[in-house]
Amino acid sequence: MKATGTGQQTKATFLPLRVDKVSRSFGGLQAVDQVSFTLSVGERLAILGPNGAGKSTLFNLVCGDLAADSGRVYLRGEDVTGLPLHHRVRRGLARTYQTSSVFAGLTVGEHLMLAHRGPEKGRLSLWTRRAIQSEAADQARNLAEQVGLGSRFGVQGSELSHGELRQLEVAMALAAEPFIILLDEPAAGLSPAERERLTALLLSLQTSVAIVLVEHDMDVALTVADRVIVLESGRLIAEGNPEEIEADPLVRAVYLGEQHGQPQESAS
């Protein structure tokens, strides 16, 4: 993994992610309002909230797709507030997209190799040694196996099903060997069986990787997450472990009550 300047030891003492009072408005709408949270090594954090609560905006502020009006974002202690997405990716952040966004003409294997090289210096190299090339191909194949795309290794992006595209999204994030992964509704549009497989995959990930998850599906979110933050109208209204969040009356009122409808299901 990438270590800049002071080396791994100092890096390890910093939190993977620290978000400090970030705000962002669109016109008159305060989409994210002074939100702060941190993420420790290997932690799985879910961001919940009803539609329009600011989840996606917060997500994009963290990964750099959107610029914050105020507040700061730190990756491993480094202030990355002004850096665009691809510079944050080079520092060890990976993100997935809510609507699968892949390369129609590249095979699954090529997707993974492309993603793997993204944070590396030689990403645009006009020269590679064959040994390195085949090592990268082996790694990509292992990863494809791990996410259940082993048999689709040579298939082009345009030929994949919706479920497979979701798996590929997660695999591409993993291929970059990040220390933090941001997953934007990874379970969107999946069948119950696919959702179960995705949950199992997320649970099986190494604990060295921290995960931030924006997810509509409560079952996936609460199974995967160690900790949950709940947004409403751009503000952070609750924070805690999944049990606490489920029991929180305020959360039930603004989110579970409206969105879930069946409290007994979420309590199970």
Added chain:
Amino acid sequence: MPASRRLPAAGALLVLIGAAIAAVPALVSDFVLLQIVIKSLWLGIAGMSLAFLIGQAGLISLAQTAVFGASGYLMAILVLDHGLTIWAAVAAAVAAGPVAGLVIGAISRRSSDLYLMMLTLAIGVFTFFFAQQYQPITRGHTGFNGFDAPLLFGADLSERKPLFYVSAVAAVAVVALFRLVMRTPAGLAFRGLRDNRDRLQALGYSTSATTISAFAVSGFAAGVGGVISVWYNGAISPGSIDITRIIELLIVVTIGGTIRIEGAFLGALVVTLLRNYANEYTNRTETLVGAAFMAIVLLSRHGLLGILLNVKSLALKALRFFRGQRMASEKEAVA
């Protein structure tokens, strides 16, 4: 596949290509060799720079004639106005291709699609006007005439056969180089740029840097094409890089198809054939070129090469089908 098994196959392919190249002058008339074959080769090499940009990186550039002209003009200027030895000028001109590509890429690094086309069109047209109007350097609208092609190992490249051999070897070398590049990390990044710019950025790549690299790589072919064209014509003038040449390159690439870089040679061959022979039947040659262009665009999304590849895959399917039937009937006979 391990390298050891791959090498003999590559060697065999090279021998085959070498034999084919060696045979061509014996098979065609001198007129065809000069007017069709050699012309198609350098036009194809120049076209390949555009086919590479479009097919591999999704960048539609109308400035490849500017690169072509930069190399051709540089060689002529260095030899005729500065008395440089020919091969030093050739080396400088070939190197100028990627450099010119780099500059064009740097200017257009943030653009794509229609805006990229407009920006590169402006660069292409600007280069034409520069060549036409900046007399002290470019000799204005007459350009450079009487350029003598060099000697190579005693063979005079202003003769047909030596020029053919050198052009053919250059074509094979440029194809091989592009194919090598396509297998490097940069080659994969170019295809990523073609398919999904935003996603490529989200993987840590700078789309600007990727665009600039693609233009630089493609510039190599345009530069080599420019150099050989000056040997072939013995001249270069603003007419070599005007708007009709920009359109010609587009037609070459569209007719040939960008699905493989080699399609440019097919397109160049068709255009050259039409230009040379159509006037025996009609005096509306350009109309015919235009009609051929439209017919192929309407018939195939990937040009002539797309049609050929379709025919090939159909033939393979048919072969497999018949083989399967034969095996089935043999099995029946055994049973």
